[in-house]
Amino acid sequence: MNISGWLVWLVPLVAVPVVPLVSRAWKKATGWFAVGVGGLSLLFALLAALAYTAEGTETYGVWLGYLNLPIEVSVDGLSVLVGVFVAFLSLLILVYSLGYMRGEEGQARYYSLVLLFVGSMLGLVMAGNLIQFYFFWEIVGLCSAFLIAFWSDREKARKAGLKAFAVTRIGDAALILGIILIFATLQTTSFTPVLAAVGGPNLSGSLLTAVGVLVFLGAMAKSAQVPFHVWLPDAMEGPTTVSALIHAATMVNAGVYLVIRMFPLFQASSVLLEMVLFVGLLSSGVGAVCAFTSNDIKRILAYSTISQLGLMFAALGLGSWAAATYHMISQGLFKALAFLAAGSVIAQLETRNIEEMGGLRKVMKVTYVGFLLSVLAMSGLPPLIGFWSKDAIVSIAFSGDLPAAAAILAISLMTAAYGFRALIKVFHGKGAWKKQVHESGPAMTVPIAVLSVSVVLAWLALGGQGYVSLPQLPAELTVSLALSLGALALGAVVSYEAFSARAESTAGLVARSAALRSLRKALLGGLGFDALFGYLYDRGVGGAARLASSVQTGLLDTDSALLLLVLVLAVVMAAAGAL
Amino acid sequence: MFVTGLMEVLFGGAMLAMLADLVARRRGRLRPALVGAVASAAVLVSFGLMVSQWAPVLGAPVGAAFTFVTRPASSPLASVYGADRLSVFMMLSSMVVIGMVMVYSWKKLGPGDSAGPHFALLLLLLCSIVGVSSAGDFVTFFLFWEAMSLAAYGLVALKKDRPLAPEAALKYFVMAGMGSLLALLGMALVYQVSGTVLLAGVSAAGGSRVGVLGLVLLVLGFGVEAAVVPLHTWLPDVYSAAPGPVAAGVGGIVTATGVFAIVKVVQPLAYGSGGAQGLWGFQAALVCLALATMLLGNLGGLAQGNLKRLLGYSSIAQTGYMLAALSTLSPLGIVAVMFTIWNHGLLKSGFFMLAGVDDATYEATDLSSLEGAGRDDRRLGLAYASSVLGMVGSPPFGLFWSEIFVVQALLAAGSAVFFWLAVAVVLNVVLSIGYYFPVINRVVFGAARPGRPRATSFELAVPGALLALSLLTGLLPALFVGLLG
Secondary structure, three states: OOOHHHHHHHHHHHHOOHHHHHHHHOOOHHHHHHHHHHHHHHHHHHHHHHHOOOOEEEEEEEEEHHHOEEEEEEEOHHHHHHHHHHHHHHHHHHHHHHHHOOOOOOHHHHHHHHHHHHHHHHHHHHEOEHHHHHHHHHHHHHHHHHHHOOOOOOHHHHHHHHHHHHHHHHHHHHHHHHHHHHHHHHOOOEHHHHHHHEOOOOEOHHHHHHHHHHHHHHHHHHOOOOOHHHHHHHHHHOOHHHHHHHHHHOHHHHHHHHHHHOHHHHHOOHHHHHHHHHHHHHHHHHHHHHHHHOOEHHHHHHHHHHHHHHHHHHHHHOOOHHHHHHHHHHHHHHHHHHHHHHHHHHHHHOOOEHHHOOOOOOOOHHHHHHHHHHHHHHHOOOOOHHHHHHHHHHHHHHHHOHHHHHHHHHHHHHHHHHHHHHHHHHHOOOOOOOOOOOOOOHHHHHHHHHHHHHHHHHHHHHHHOOOOOOOOOOHHHHHHHHHHHHHHHHHHHHHHHHHHHOHHHHHHHHHHOHHHHHHHHHHHOHHHHHHHHHHHHHHHHHHHHHHHHHOOOOOHHHHHHHHHHHHHHHHHHHHHHHO | OHHHHHHHHHHHHHHHHHHHHHHOOOOOOHHHHHHHHHHHHHHHHHHHHHHHHOHHHHHOOOOOOOEEEOOOOOOOOOOEEEOOHHHHHHHHHHHHHHHHHHHHHHHHOOOOOOHHHHHHHHHHHHHHHHHHHHEOEHHHHHHHHHHHHHHHHHHHHOOOOOOOHHHHHHHHHHHHHHHHHHHHHHHHHHHHHHOOOEHHHHHHHHHOHHHHHHHHHHHHHHHHHHOOOOOOOHHHHHHHHOOHHHHHHHHHHHHHHHHHHHHHHHHHHHHOOOOOOOOHHHHHHHHHHHHHHHHHHHHHHHOOOEHHHHHHHHHHHHHHHHHHHHOOOOHHHHHHHHHHHHHHHHHHHHHHHHHHHHOOOOHHHEHHHHOOHHHHOHHHHHHHHHHHHHHOOOOOOOHHHHHHHHHHHHHHOOOHHHHHHHHHHHHHHHHHHHHHHHHHHHHHOOOOOOOOOOOOHHHHHHHHHHHHHHHHHHHOOHHHHHHHO
16 A cells, blocks of 8 residues: 555645644744645655556545545556645745745744645545545635635735635536536546546447536636636735745646546547637637736736646647646746745835836846746746647647647747746846845745756656656657747747837837727736626626515515415415316 | 433423523523523433434334334324434434534523523424424324424514514514415325325325325425525524524524425435326426525525625525425435535534624624624634635535535436536535625624624634534544435
8 A cells, every 4th residue: 555645645634733733832833844744745745656656546445435435545657746746846835935924924824724735735636536636626725715815904815815716616616517427427436437437338428528518617717717717817916925836836737637637538529629729728828918918927927827727728638638747747847936936026025016126137146047947948948847848739739730839839929928028027127126135035045946956957857757658859849849949039039129128119109009008908907807707797696686685575464475375376276176 | 212202301301491490590690501501411311312222213214114103003193203314313413403502502691581491492492303303194293393383483582672583583483384384285185185194195196286286385385494485585584683592593403494394295205116206296396496595595695794694595595405406306315405404504503603602783793793803803713714614515514515415416316407406506506605705704804803892712612513513524424424324
């Protein structure tokens, strides 16, 4: 029995109620305790990976006999690889929190929620059946909501937490229907038998499509795909550590992970694959466009995350779960790095507006190098990790679906453009800030340095690991590689020209042109998705609620009159029936 | 047979509680605690009695087993009892909820409150729920049903000086009385078709239109107590007017007993061999009522600014989910309903206790008055947040499983109607977030307002215990579902 496969998620969960006790006994040790638990978790993740020999599901007794539901973990290449990845990032971000959250109130609340998140996220990754998966899926969602609302004196943060919870729950409603539809059909939700039944007599045709659509709706909401993406930019109201861990590197990947886990189901239907491809490309485009206009450093990164998650779904739609897995890990590393670097800047300048930054490259060297590497990796510069994962997707698109390949290239261009725009505005040019600025302390710079190294070198480790056979670049790559590097260069040059070399004429151009101004406004408003949903909710649900409460007169006369009517009607009907 | 034993203990306890009230009348603030201790002891004894004797009942299949008859069996008016797993589960749920309400009442009642009648009525309420759970014929059932309703009106009206309470109790009395009338007519029609007053006779009702009409009338009649739309109008008024402990009892278990009465009607159809043939009209009525109830409950909840009214509307919505599960007329649906009664009872009664920390006036439980109460007192805030999460069906609380069970019962029924009904259920659960999260947003995260009276540890301990039980159910559901089969 691979005992580490259990301990990796049980240890953080058991530690959750201990955090307040530690905090009460010795306040300063709270963070260190959490770091220790994170370290243990990473240790068990590594041990689980080392002990892994062959694919299999491990069952430990019965959770709920009534639903034929065992407690089980699936120990396979995918889960141990993703488990190590999640535990590694969690530990780094817990260390970073020691610096970033120092002096904040509510340390016990923060660290217990983060550990609850870490344990549940790992529980989700290791889960052996869909109901267990869903159980943890819900808990990571509520940790996310409460951590977004962590600074609860801010109305905006509270609203954002609520929004994240509500929007993802819409997707979850579909997911649970999908899961129980599977259960009602197959009498099991364990991954192995479910996937074995795909295409068989019980799970095919329209039922299979329905299940696939329902599951995918859940994945879309969790992974912030259009039109469910509206919660993610607002989620940036939370502490930056939370944005890095939950809203960039791990939880938002859960939707992608779900589709990867259930991939045979999606592969069985071309309709499903096309849907996944379409939603992925659309979200990727929307995210990239919106990232280009925002002035809030964290919202830029959030839109970028939406865009990158879209690319993962596109890879899945193109039929390659391996490329999606690669990009999931790759994005997790470089986006967490970007957030940690951004957090380091925010902690110094106490603003998120990039117009109020600038010129930081000389005073915050480690942070600068981290952000630079992150942007380069995201844009796909070899040999950084983003290059391998993105070019895997590009080359698959080239070999199968040229329109998709063209779209991905366009998105790559946009990616480089918004990435360099942010880099230039934050770190280059002249600083608009007045106060004394210096590099952050070691608790924050060490995780940035570690992630910087892993963004440069992780492809070696990922290439050498034997758990999941990730795509190696094919030989006939030349065309796609050239085009993809061309897109990177073009995007970088455009941004350099527009925001550094000719920054003033760009600003003048936008100021003069009414069309550009309104385009900018539309993009800043997230293309109107929020406004539309707000309108629909107020008008539709709000109106219905007012109507419903108007029925409630509170008058006994009217209420009992209705009952009397039913009674009379019943007597008449009974008499008519009896005659 | 332990059912009569249970009822004797509970009834005797009620008498003892009145006696204790008399003895302790000069004890001032100790008086409610003393009377409460006597009453709680009666619940504890009956609980022990039940657990010690339930093994053979739990071992038998749901239905006819363990039926027994009191007094002259040949007489047409003999009382028939038939306890099975479902009855036992219902008794367990009501004992836990009402027992907790009693403990909570120890310190909630002031020296001027009528402690004797309060505890005695709670015991009579429990006694009649035990009777309702185990009645085997319509006559016995109806007697206990009426006794239960009377105890509930009494509890709501007991604190006469409370604003709105007498009016609410009157409304409750009139509406539920008319409901009983409908149910009585339903019983008569079913009797006409089946020729027996035994509850099992219901299974013959599917054969004719009159029988189906009888079934629908039974559902509507019991549906007043269960707050089935459009017969729900009394509920928000009563919940908001009743004092904290009473709201916790009525909201936690009495409304659920209304649903359980419908379970009793459906049970012979669901577990019988005939299946649901000839009953499509009845099922269609249940589906429509379920849809209307869940939708109106949740939409009504969205428009509320008072916490206790909001909780009332949420109870209506829960009744809607339970009716949806029942409309499948399947054992799966019934198990889903029973498990919901348990999970919802724990959370809702605990929630009313939290709201009851300060509910001397109606306005005190307005969300605007409660603003920031959970920030002033972090323990209260944690309890509020957990209760909200539990109520919207988040793991690791028990109601999470109930939602899964309801959806499973619907999808296992395997027809398009039930699929769409399942879609309606899950979307309605999402809708409920729309009014539950503002509770967190305002009560837990709202601006602190120093000087507010703090909740005592005792006031938090009882709802805390209920939350802990809900958490236990969420983590180890098999512990409790096992009792249902």
